[in-house]
Amino acid sequence: MKNKLKRLLANILSKIANIPYLPRWIVFCIDILIVFVSFTISYFVCFDLIKAPILLSSYLIKMGVSVFVSGFFILLFKIHTDVIRYVGFRDILNIFVSLFCANIVLVIMNIILKHFSLCFMPNIGFFINLLLTFATLVFFKTSIRLLFDYIKVKNYEQHKYVSVLVYGFGASSIDTARLINHSSTMKYRVVGFIATAENSAHKHIFNLPVYSLKDIFTDKKILVRYDAIVINPAEIDRKEKQPLSTQCAKSKKELLSMPSVEDLMKEGTDLKRLRKINIEDLLQRIPIQIDIESIGQLLTGKTLLITGAAGSIGSEIVRQVCRFNVKLLLACDVAESPLHEICLEIHDKYPEIKYKPLIANVRDYDLMKHVFEQYQPDIIYHAAAYKHVPLMEAYPCEAILTNVMGSKNMADLAVEYNADVFVMISTDKAVNPSNVMGASKRIAEMYIQSLSKKLETEHVQKKPRFITTRFGNVLGSNGSVIPRFEQQIKEGGPITITHPDIIRYFMTIPEACRLVLDASNFGKGGEVFVFDMGDPVKIKDMAEEMIRLSGYEPYKDINIVVTGLRPGEKLYEELLYDKEAVKPTHNQKIKIGTVKEYDYENVKADLLNLLDIAKKHDHLAVVRRMKEIVPEFISQNSEFEECDKD
Known part of the structure; x- marks a missing residue:
C-alpha cells in the first residue's frame, strides 16, 4: 500500500513537472482574479470597520475601476510574463512596485x-x-515555485543526477548555479558553493551551503555529498586552477568547465555542454580586456589583408575581425584545404561579411603586387610564416625565403600602396635566437623596424604604421605539444619530453589575437610590442597534469620519457634581450620593447645578399650569413654549432 502511494505520488509529480508554461493571458487572468478577490475583501472589511452601509451598484463600479487600474499596471510592469515556477526576488519586487503604483493612482482618484x-x-x-x-x-507564485523545486529534488533523487559544487560565489558563479538547477535537461544538480576565501565559508546561498576549499577534500561528510566541481576557467587564475585540478584527481572528483566566452560566441553553446576540464583551461588566465570600441573604429569600413589566414593565429584573427563591419576581408594562404575550411566558417557564422579567399604565397612578389593593386588593403596582419623549429633547422633556406623575403615583400608593398597599418606577428624565439626559425624572424623584425625608421626620418606623409608583436607559444596551435601529449596518452603512453627542466610561456590563441588587434590600434609605428605571457610553465609539470586529467597516475599508469633537446631547441625562451627595456602602454598586458635601431640601407643590403644565398639552397652558407647579421644567434643542439666556432 505504501509503495502504491509512493508510485501514485511520483506519477502525479511527474505529470505536474511536464505541464508546459502557462500562456500569458491565463497568468494575467489569474492575477486579475487575485486583484478582484483582494479588493472585495478589503472593501468589505474597510466598510465594516467604519460601520458604513455598502451599496452593491457603488461597489461594482469601484471594483471595476480598481481592477482596471491594477490590470493596467500589471500589463505595464509585465507581471504576467513571469514564468511562475522560476519566480525570484526581482519578480516579487516588480509585483510590489506595480501594486503600489496602482494604489497610489486610486488614492489620488479618491x-x-x-x-x-x-x-x-x-x-x-x-x-x-x-x-x-x-x-x-x-x-500563490512562491507556492508554485516551491512545488516545482520539490519536484526537482524528487527527480534528482530518482534519476541520480550528478551533484556538483560551484567554485566561488561571485555574480557569474551564482548565475551558473541558478541556470544549472533551473535546467530541466541537465544531468547536474548544484549542492553547494566553494569559498575562495576562508572567512567566507559556512554561509548559505539559495539555502545551499558554502564550504571552504580545504574542507571539501578533507571532510569525509562533505566528500560524499558531491561528485564534481564546476569552474569558469576564464575567471580564476592559473595558480588557483592547478592545485584544484590536482586535488580533484587525488580525490577521484571530476573537474568540470563552463563553456568559454569564445565558445558561446562561436557555437551558441549552452549549459548542456559542461565538460571535463582540460589542460588549456588550466593554463588559461583571466581574460585580457581590450578597447573593442576603439578597435571597431579602426577596422570599420576598411579592407583587411590577413596572410597565413588558414593558420592557428591567422584564422583566429579572421574570426575576431569578422565581429566588425569591415569593407572587405582578404584571407590569404597557400594551404588550400585549411583556407577552404576557414572560408566555410566565415560563410556560415558571419554571412554579412564580404570576404575573398586568396591562394597566394607571400614569397611571390609579383602575385602579391597584383593583390595590392587590385584590392588596395588598408590594414595588413602578416601572420604567414614557417614556425616549426626542427623543420626549419633542416631547411634554413626555406625559412629565409618565407619568413624574411615574404615579410619584406609584404612590407614593401604596404609602403608602395599606401596602407594604413602593417602588423607583423613575431615570436619570443627571435630573442637571442638559438635556431634558424627564431633568427629568421629576428631578421624580419630588423627589416620592418629599419624601414619604419627610414620613412619617419624622411618625413613621408602617407606611410604605414609598422608594428611588430612578440609572444610565446599559443595553446592548441597546429603542431603544439598539447595535441601531441593527448595523442600519446590516448595510445597508452609514454609521453615524451625533450628535457625535464624545459619551460615555455603559453597564451591562448584568442588571447594572443586580441592583443594583436589592440596593438594595431594604438601603435604609432616602429614599435615592438611584447605581450605579458604570465609565468612560464614547466613542460614536465604540464605532462603530469594532463595524465591526471585523463584519470591516470603519472609514472605509474603512464610514464614520462626524456628524449633530449631537439635541433635548435633551448631550455627557456625570452621576450626581450637583456639590453632591451620596456615601456608601459594603456594595456597592462602589453609593453613596448625599446629595441636596438638599425640603418635601413645596411639591413637591406645584408638581407638582399642573404636572399641571394638562400635562392641557391646552400644551407650552411645561409646560416653563416644569418649569424653575421644577427651576432647573438648561437645554435644549440644543431649541426650548425660548428659555425659558431669560426
Whole structure:
C-alpha cells in the first residue's frame, strides 16, 4: 500500500513537472482574479470597520475601476510574463512596485472625488488592499515555485543526477548555479558553493551551503555529498586552477568547465555542454580586456589583408575581425584545404561579411603586387610564416625565403600602396635566437623596424604604421605539444619530453589575437610590442597534469620519457634581450620593447645578399650569413654549432 502511494505520488509529480508554461493571458487572468478577490475583501472589511452601509451598484463600479487600474499596471510592469515556477526576488519586487503604483493612482482618484463630496473608500482600505493583494500574489507564485523545486529534488533523487559544487560565489558563479538547477535537461544538480576565501565559508546561498576549499577534500561528510566541481576557467587564475585540478584527481572528483566566452560566441553553446576540464583551461588566465570600441573604429569600413589566414593565429584573427563591419576581408594562404575550411566558417557564422579567399604565397612578389593593386588593403596582419623549429633547422633556406623575403615583400608593398597599418606577428624565439626559425624572424623584425625608421626620418606623409608583436607559444596551435601529449596518452603512453627542466610561456590563441588587434590600434609605428605571457610553465609539470586529467597516475599508469633537446631547441625562451627595456602602454598586458635601431640601407643590403644565398639552397652558407647579421644567434643542439666556432 505504501509503495502504491509512493508510485501514485511520483506519477502525479511527474505529470505536474511536464505541464508546459502557462500562456500569458491565463497568468494575467489569474492575477486579475487575485486583484478582484483582494479588493472585495478589503472593501468589505474597510466598510465594516467604519460601520458604513455598502451599496452593491457603488461597489461594482469601484471594483471595476480598481481592477482596471491594477490590470493596467500589471500589463505595464509585465507581471504576467513571469514564468511562475522560476519566480525570484526581482519578480516579487516588480509585483510590489506595480501594486503600489496602482494604489497610489486610486488614492489620488479618491482625493479628487472627495472635492465633489464623493468617496471611493477610506484611505485605510487602499493600504489593506495593497498588502492583501501583494501577499496573495506572492503566496500563490512562491507556492508554485516551491512545488516545482520539490519536484526537482524528487527527480534528482530518482534519476541520480550528478551533484556538483560551484567554485566561488561571485555574480557569474551564482548565475551558473541558478541556470544549472533551473535546467530541466541537465544531468547536474548544484549542492553547494566553494569559498575562495576562508572567512567566507559556512554561509548559505539559495539555502545551499558554502564550504571552504580545504574542507571539501578533507571532510569525509562533505566528500560524499558531491561528485564534481564546476569552474569558469576564464575567471580564476592559473595558480588557483592547478592545485584544484590536482586535488580533484587525488580525490577521484571530476573537474568540470563552463563553456568559454569564445565558445558561446562561436557555437551558441549552452549549459548542456559542461565538460571535463582540460589542460588549456588550466593554463588559461583571466581574460585580457581590450578597447573593442576603439578597435571597431579602426577596422570599420576598411579592407583587411590577413596572410597565413588558414593558420592557428591567422584564422583566429579572421574570426575576431569578422565581429566588425569591415569593407572587405582578404584571407590569404597557400594551404588550400585549411583556407577552404576557414572560408566555410566565415560563410556560415558571419554571412554579412564580404570576404575573398586568396591562394597566394607571400614569397611571390609579383602575385602579391597584383593583390595590392587590385584590392588596395588598408590594414595588413602578416601572420604567414614557417614556425616549426626542427623543420626549419633542416631547411634554413626555406625559412629565409618565407619568413624574411615574404615579410619584406609584404612590407614593401604596404609602403608602395599606401596602407594604413602593417602588423607583423613575431615570436619570443627571435630573442637571442638559438635556431634558424627564431633568427629568421629576428631578421624580419630588423627589416620592418629599419624601414619604419627610414620613412619617419624622411618625413613621408602617407606611410604605414609598422608594428611588430612578440609572444610565446599559443595553446592548441597546429603542431603544439598539447595535441601531441593527448595523442600519446590516448595510445597508452609514454609521453615524451625533450628535457625535464624545459619551460615555455603559453597564451591562448584568442588571447594572443586580441592583443594583436589592440596593438594595431594604438601603435604609432616602429614599435615592438611584447605581450605579458604570465609565468612560464614547466613542460614536465604540464605532462603530469594532463595524465591526471585523463584519470591516470603519472609514472605509474603512464610514464614520462626524456628524449633530449631537439635541433635548435633551448631550455627557456625570452621576450626581450637583456639590453632591451620596456615601456608601459594603456594595456597592462602589453609593453613596448625599446629595441636596438638599425640603418635601413645596411639591413637591406645584408638581407638582399642573404636572399641571394638562400635562392641557391646552400644551407650552411645561409646560416653563416644569418649569424653575421644577427651576432647573438648561437645554435644549440644543431649541426650548425660548428659555425659558431669560426
